[in-house]
Amino acid sequence: MTFAVPPSHPRYHSLVARHRIEDGVRLGITTPTGLVAHGRGEAFDYLLGERSHPFAVQACTAAAAALLCAAKPVLSINGNTAMLVAEEMISLGRTAGALLEINIFHDAPERRQKIAERFRSFGSEILGVVPDARLEGLSSDRAKVDSRGMLDADCVVVALEDGDRTEFLVRAGKQVIAVDLNPLSRTPQTAQISIIDNVQRAFPLLEKEIDRLRGQGRAAWEAILASYDNRSILRAAEEAIRNGLQALPEDAL
Amino acid sequence: MTFAVPPSHPRYHSLVARHRIEDGVRLGITTPTGLVAHGRGEAFDYLLGERSHPFAVQACTAAAAALLCAAKPVLSINGNTAMLVAEEMISLGRTAGALLEINIFHDAPERRQKIAERFRSFGSEILGVVPDARLEGLSSDRAKVDSRGMLDADCVVVALEDGDRTEFLVRAGKQVIAVDLNPLSRTPQTAQISIIDNVQRAFPLLEKEIDRLRGQGRAAWEAILASYDNRSILRAAEEAIRNGLQALPEDAL
Numbered sequence: 001m002t003f004a005v006p007p008s009h010p011r012y013h014s015l016v017a018r019h020r021i022e023d024g025v026r027l028g029i030t031t032p033t034g035l036v037a038h039g040r041g042e043a044f045d046y047l048l049g050e051r052s053h054p055f056a057v058q059a060c061t062a063a064a065a066a067l068l069c070a071a072k073p074v075l076s077i078n079g080n081t082a083m084l085v086a087e088e089m090i091s092l093g094r095t096a097g098a099l100l101e102i103n104i105f106h107d108a109p110e111r112r113q114k115i116a117e118r119f120r121s122f123g124s125e126i127l128g129v130v131p132d133a134r135l136e137g138l139s140s141d142r143a144k145v146d147s148r149g150m151l152d153a154d155c156v157v158v159a160l161e162d163g164d165r166t167e168f169l170v171r172a173g174k175q176v177i178a179v180d181l182n183p184l185s186r187t188p189q190t191a192q193i194s195i196i197d198n199v200q201r202a203f204p205l206l207e208k209e210i211d212r213l214r215g216q217g218r219a220a221w222e223a224i225l226a227s228y229d230n231r232s233i234l235r236a237a238e239e240a241i242r243n244g245l246q247a248l249p250e251d252a253l
Numbered sequence: 254m255t256f257a258v259p260p261s262h263p264r265y266h267s268l269v270a271r272h273r274i275e276d277g278v279r280l281g282i283t284t285p286t287g288l289v290a291h292g293r294g295e296a297f298d299y300l301l302g303e304r305s306h307p308f309a310v311q312a313c314t315a316a317a318a319a320l321l322c323a324a325k326p327v328l329s330i331n332g333n334t335a336m337l338v339a340e341e342m343i344s345l346g347r348t349a350g351a352l353l354e355i356n357i358f359h360d361a362p363e364r365r366q367k368i369a370e371r372f373r374s375f376g377s378e379i380l381g382v383v384p385d386a387r388l389e390g391l392s393s394d395r396a397k398v399d400s401r402g403m404l405d406a407d408c409v410v411v412a413l414e415d416g417d418r419t420e421f422l423v424r425a426g427k428q429v430i431a432v433d434l435n436p437l438s439r440t441p442q443t444a445q446i447s448i449i450d451n452v453q454r455a456f457p458l459l460e461k462e463i464d465r466l467r468g469q470g471r472a473a474w475e476a477i478l479a480s481y482d483n484r485s486i487l488r489a490a491e492e493a494i495r496n497g498l499q500a501l502p503e504d505a506l
């Protein structure tokens with residue numbers, strides 16, 4: 001597929017992302033459901049002015065502290081994140097000492113293989129290519145995990161995740177960091193730390209926060225987590241969307 | 254594809270629509286771009302509470318008056334509307350005395366054929382299967398029209414339409430009635446009558462309004478059009494989205 005929008009276009013990044021997600025269909029990585037979900041995200045990102053707000057930066061600071069405290073952090077990868085932020089998640093995984101694991105809603109062995117191939121093409125291995133364990137208590141395909149990764153992870157980063165699975169991970173005692181553009185959806189409402197931002201902006205930001213906090217030590221990280229209030233972050237995000245709607249130009253979406 | 258969500262599900266209609274749009278990929282009718290656009294619509298419909306507001310009813314009244322006044326009205330059909338509201342548009346076309354014409358953003362002769370087959374399966378013919386004319390002044394594939402339809406139509410109903418094409422139709426002197434869920438996008442901002450509603454709710458509503466107004470005669474229809482203010486309709490829709498965001502439960506999208 002060719003992509004001819006010039007970088008000077010005011011919505012260049014959004015259009016590049018859309019192109020990547022659409023191209024993922026050809027590659028066997030994204031699904032129709034993933035495309036529709038991306039469209040919902042586009043609408044919320046547009047209402048947020050397509051920029052990272054202070055509430056997203058604050059959540060990234062808490063998420064960085066959580067990842068630095070974690071014994072076994074895992075970054076969960078689905079079709080959309082594989083297309084949008086494979087390189088950013090590989091880099092974040094290295095900085096955070098976190099494993100990457102495939103976790104897809106519409107399960108198919110060949111989709112897992114295609115996602116793994118994409119990560120290998122960027123020089124990274126990934127878990128979950130052939131899941132060999134199940135999370136107890138979740139009945140769908142979403143229960144499938146890799147015994148080397150998600151099964152006994154203590155901190156899981158999910159992006160563009162299904163609400164049922166997020167609830168389940170929290171109930172299973174894991175600390176869940178969610179990245180999602182809709183503050184009202186069940187995933188950010190359920191996760192302990194919710195970064196309301198576009199994944200393409202959020203993951204580099206989160207990595208930068210880890211680098212910034214690394215030297216401060218565990219006591220500082222724990223203090224950050226103790227004072228973090230996810231409810232107020234979600235309220236701030238809802239407020240930003242309302243304000244965004246008031247401030248918008250008569251513009252194209 | 255199977256669809257197993259029970260009708261009692263609070264978001265049943267939204268999930269059925271999503272399933273249809275996704276199924277359209279298999280049928281060669283919807284495209285990846287159409288799926289992403291549907292997702293954006295889902296987000297706005299959710300913020301509108303997935304119901305028809307008074308501003309949508311008012312716009313339908315004006316649209317009904319416009320269709321009753323029109324000498325040659327045409328309903329424009331794309332991949333998403335073909336999957337979502339083929340039967341509703343066929344019924345509306347009969348009630349309004351309007352022709353149906355295929356008009357797709359990503360042109361492909363076989364897509365036009367598949368859409369036509371779908372309409373034929375519901376007992377309706379449709380124009381634009383093999384476009385034989387061009388609208389002057391528009392350079393892309395979107396200029397392609399049927400000489401028996403859109404070319405000299407005086408009133409065109411577009412749904413989920415591209416902004417460039419809508420602007421062009423208005424500049425070409427046509428009265429444009431738009432159905433769109435995002436009041437901020439260029440299509441409803443440009444059209445003379447903008448129905449901010451889900452196409453599945455809007456088209457039956459519009460048809461009902463035509464039946465209601467038919468007996469009132471041209472003077473009444475012209476009076477409705479003379480007093481109609483599309484700017485205030487768009488402002489009311491923006492306000493409803495803001496209020497929707499304030500009133501929403503902590504619910505899943």
